[in-house]
Amino acid sequence: MASAYLSMGEAHRRITDFLNRFSDAVSSQDAKSLCLIFSISSNSSFLLSLSDALITFQDASRVMRQTDRYSQYADILLPLFRALHSYRLKNLVESYQAFEKAANAFTQEFRNWESAWALEALYVIAYETRILAERADRELASNGKTPEKLKGAGSFLMKVFGVLAGKGSKRVGALYVTCQLFKIYFKLGTVHLCKSVTRSIETARIFDFEEFPLRDKVTYMYYTGRLEVYNENFSAADHKLSYALSHCNPRKERNIRMILKYLIPVKLSIGILPKTSLLEKYNLTEYNNIVLALRRGDLRLLQGALQEHEDQSGVYLVLEKLELQVYQRLLKKIYIFQKQKDPNKAHQIKLDLIVRALKWLEIDMDVDEVECVMSILIYKNLIKGYFAHKSKVVVLSKQDPFPRLTGKAINS
Amino acid sequence: MATEQPKPATVDVKMDLFEDDDEFEEFDIDQEWESKKEGKEATQQWEDDWDDDDVNDDFSLQLKRELESNTEKK
Numbered sequence: 001m002a003s004a005y006l007s008m009g010e011a012h013r014r015i016t017d018f019l020n021r022f023s024d025a026v027s028s029q030d031a032k033s034l035c036l037i038f039s040i041s042s043n044s045s046f047l048l049s050l051s052d053a054l055i056t057f058q059d060a061s062r063v064m065r066q067t068d069r070y071s072q073y074a075d076i077l078l079p080l081f082r083a084l085h086s087y088r089l090k091n092l093v094e095s096y097q098a099f100e101k102a103a104n105a106f107t108q109e110f111r112n113w114e115s116a117w118a119l120e121a122l123y124v125i126a127y128e129t130r131i132l133a134e135r136a137d138r139e140l141a142s143n144g145k146t147p148e149k150l151k152g153a154g155s156f157l158m159k160v161f162g163v164l165a166g167k168g169s170k171r172v173g174a175l176y177v178t179c180q181l182f183k184i185y186f187k188l189g190t191v192h193l194c195k196s197v198t199r200s201i202e203t204a205r206i207f208d209f210e211e212f213p214l215r216d217k218v219t220y221m222y223y224t225g226r227l228e229v230y231n232e233n234f235s236a237a238d239h240k241l242s243y244a245l246s247h248c249n250p251r252k253e254r255n256i257r258m259i260l261k262y263l264i265p266v267k268l269s270i271g272i273l274p275k276t277s278l279l280e281k282y283n284l285t286e287y288n289n290i291v292l293a294l295r296r297g298d299l300r301l302l303q304g305a306l307q308e309h310e311d312q313s314g315v316y317l318v319l320e321k322l323e324l325q326v327y328q329r330l331l332k333k334i335y336i337f338q339k340q341k342d343p344n345k346a347h348q349i350k351l352d353l354i355v356r357a358l359k360w361l362e363i364d365m366d367v368d369e370v371e372c373v374m375s376i377l378i379y380k381n382l383i384k385g386y387f388a389h390k391s392k393v394v395v396l397s398k399q400d401p402f403p404r405l406t407g408k409a410i411n412s
Numbered sequence: 413m414a415t416e417q418p419k420p421a422t423v424d425v426k427m428d429l430f431e432d433d434d435e436f437e438e439f440d441i442d443q444e445w446e447s448k449k450e451g452k453e454a455t456q457q458w459e460d461d462w463d464d465d466d467v468n469d470d471f472s473l474q475l476k477r478e479l480e481s482n483t484e485k486k
Binding site for chain 1: 434435436437438439441442443444445457458459460461462463465467469471472475476478479480
């Protein structure tokens with residue numbers, strides 16, 4: 001970190017250069033330059049050379065006050081200098097606090113500007129706010145203190161969202177900030193807070209969702225899709241995650257993999273299987289056995305595979321529900337065997353036979369337990385038929401005894 | 413009265429859902445790409461008619477053998 005000797009004159013020059021750059025960017029509405037100015041965590045050589053100058057030349061505020069051209073932006077630039085200085089010295093909590101002040105002052109300016117020319121700079125500010133808050137929280141946690149900055153970043157970004165979410169040309173930026181908020185809420189486990197932003201995005205008649213930038217739509221659909229998984233709305237989850245999948249930048253393989261990680265269990269739950277090639281391409285082979293279990297009707301394989309997923313409860317709750325489909329498949333196989341032997345008797349399946357098939361799979365269930373599972377299958381419309389209690393036989397409907405799900409969720 | 417049961421730890425489960433590191437990577441702000449064209453590849457890799465009547469795989473054949481041998485023993 002120790003930099004080469006920096007003369008006071010050189011430090012002064014760098015600081016005035018920076019101040020000029022900022023005020024030129026604002027007066028010429030050059031958002032790209034502002035992006036560089038606010039990208040604290042990028043460690044760009046431009047910002048590093050400035051923070052070296054700030055360390056040498058301690059009284060930057062005096063330089064700023066000397067000229068009206070700079071001093072009108074002192075509310076933004078003074079805390080920004082402090083944020084940069086602290087970031088360079090690795091005081092991440094101080095850096096975050098100062099950055100939030102600068103960001104807040106910039107947002108006030110942005111609110112007063114009629115056009116949305118500085119939107120990209122506001123994106124950078126929203127991103128930096130989140131990243132700096134995460135680092136500050138790590139610092140707090142490692143010092144045995146309560147991490148609270150990310151929560152604060154969430155409150156601040158809600159304010160930024162409010163500045164954008166109204167009518168007019170600035171609204172196109174609201175989805176970017178929404179996505180930053182999602183990342184915060186998912187990290188903090190406070191996903192119920194997503195609702196207030198999604199409501200504003202989805203119910204607005206004044207702005208069509210399709211008009212938002214593609215990258216934000218993809219991110220938004222990934223996170224809201226996960227929320228639908230969490231709330232067990234599988235057809236909505238399918239719609240949102242499929243949208244994210246088909247619109248995602250194909251070069252972002254990690255993002256595609258994350259979308260698929262949630263989409264695959266959702267698809268399975270509505271009776272649609274991924275091809276093996278898809279699992280292999282995105283290294284999702286942990287789903288291989290689950291898919292195989294569904295194809296086979298292999299309950300033992302399913303149970304083993306579920307155990308491997310137990311610690312990933314994000315998808316576990318969905319996968320757990322596949323059991324009924326595997327029972328359906330097993331029963332269908334028994335039915336097909338019987339049909340091969342004697343088509344006239346095929347639609348009557350003795351519970352005994354099912355008990356034996358399960359025993360072969362090392363699953364110990366007695367006739368009463370199997371009867372119970374069969375009545376659930378009938379109730380959920382995975383089997384059409386009825387139950388002859390006295391003779392311990394499932395009597396299958398002659399028409400379509402095993403209705404396919406093909407895209408619909410199991411009745412609950 | 414039944415003795416008091418220890419509380420099952422179901423409350424934690426829901427929290428875990430969001431602890432895994434599935435944070436979506438940032439797309440560059442000025443990055444653009446053709447939507448759908450290449451993405452289609454991934455969307456076409458699903459099967460919804462897999463639930464066929466084919467029972468000639470190893471698993472099915474073993475199951476069949478098992479069920480038939482048991483029937484004969486009876």
